[in-house]
Amino acid sequence: MKIEGVLVPLVTPFKNDQIDFTSYKKMIDYYISQGVSGLIPLGTTGESPTVSEYEMEELIEKTMEYNNNRVPVYVGLGGNNTNKVIHKLKLVEKNKVNGILSVCPYYNRPGQRGIFEHFLKISEATSLNIIIYNIPYRTGRNIENETIFKLAEIKNIVGIKDSCGDIKQTTDLLLNPPENFSILTGEDALFYTTLTLGGDGGILASAHLKTKEFIEVFNAVKNNNHLLALETWKSLYSFIPLLFEEPNPAPIKYCLNKLAIIDSPEVRLPLTEITSQLKEKLNKALSDC
Numbered sequence: 001m002k003i004e005g006v007l008v009p010l011v012t013p014f015k016n017d018q019i020d021f022t023s024y025k026k027m028i029d030y031y032i033s034q035g036v037s038g039l040i041p042l043g044t045t046g047e048s049p050t051v052s053e054y055e056m057e058e059l060i061e062k063t064m065e066y067n068n069n070r071v072p073v074y075v076g077l078g079g080n081n082t083n084k085v086i087h088k089l090k091l092v093e094k095n096k097v098n099g100i101l102s103v104c105p106y107y108n109r110p111g112q113r114g115i116f117e118h119f120l121k122i123s124e125a126t127s128l129n130i131i132i133y134n135i136p137y138r139t140g141r142n143i144e145n146e147t148i149f150k151l152a153e154i155k156n157i158v159g160i161k162d163s164c165g166d167i168k169q170t171t172d173l174l175l176n177p178p179e180n181f182s183i184l185t186g187e188d189a190l191f192y193t194t195l196t197l198g199g200d201g202g203i204l205a206s207a208h209l210k211t212k213e214f215i216e217v218f219n220a221v222k223n224n225n226h227l228l229a230l231e232t233w234k235s236l237y238s239f240i241p242l243l244f245e246e247p248n249p250a251p252i253k254y255c256l257n258k259l260a261i262i263d264s265p266e267v268r269l270p271l272t273e274i275t276s277q278l279k280e281k282l283n284k285a286l287s288d289c
Ligand SMILES: O=C(O)C1=N[C@H](C(=O)O)C[C@H](O)C1
Pocket: 009, 040, 043, 044, 045, 046, 135, 138, 186, 187, 188, 203, 204, 205, 206, 248
C-alpha cells in the first residue's frame, strides 16, 4: 500500500533536558486532528543524534501509546554501522510500528555497492517496512537512482524520502517510479513540485506549522485542482525557508513554543537556540498563523 500525504517528522520536545512527554502527547493529538497521514519520531527533526538509546525506547513506546493506532508510525533508525543499525532494530520491533525511515550511511561515505549492501542486510534482518532516506547534504553521499531502482526491488523497502538536492535526479525518479514504491520528498520547498510530477507526498518538518495548508496542497493536487494547490502553495513558499534559516529544528521549536504547543523551545547541543534576528522574522510570520 502506498505511503502518501503529509507525514510529520516530530520534534522531540525537551524541558530541562528531559523529554517533555506532556508536550509530546499534545503534539501527537494536535497533528492527528489536523489530518496528517503519518508520524515519524526520531528523524533529523527529532534530534535523533542526541537522543539516548534508553530515551529512544521510551519515545517509541509513548508514540505508539499516544497515537493509539490512529495513523501510521515510521521510526527514524539509521546509521553508518550496518550491524549497529540491525542491533537497534530490536528496540523498534518490540512496538507495532509500520516501519523505519533509514538514512544513507554518513561520514564513512560508502560507494553505491556499499549503500546497496547496507540496506539489503537491514532488509534481511527485519520484516519491518523500510523507507530509505537520501540526503547528501547531511550524509556526504548521494544514493543514485540506479541504486534506488535496485533497492526498490527488495520486498520490504517500500519507499524513499528524497532530499537528493538535484532536481534532475528527482525528476528522473518521479517520471520512472518503481512499482509499489512511495516517493516522498524531504525537501520541503519541493513539496508542490514533487506532487505535480507524480510524487506521493512529503515528510516535512515545516508541516509542524500551517499543517492544514500543506494537507490542502496535497489534496488539491490529488483532485487536479491546480489553481487551489498553487494558490495555497504560494502562501507557504516564503515561510518554509525561515524554518531552515538556522539549524533544524530550533526554528520550528521556537514557533511551536510561541504557539504554546510545546512548553520549551530548548534543543540539545551542538544545536542552539535561534538568534533574535530570526525570532523577529518568525514572530512576524506567525502573526498570520
Ligand atoms: O527530520 C526529518 O525527517 C526531516 N529533516 C530534514 C532536514 O532537517 O534536513 C527536513 C525535512 O523536512 C524532514
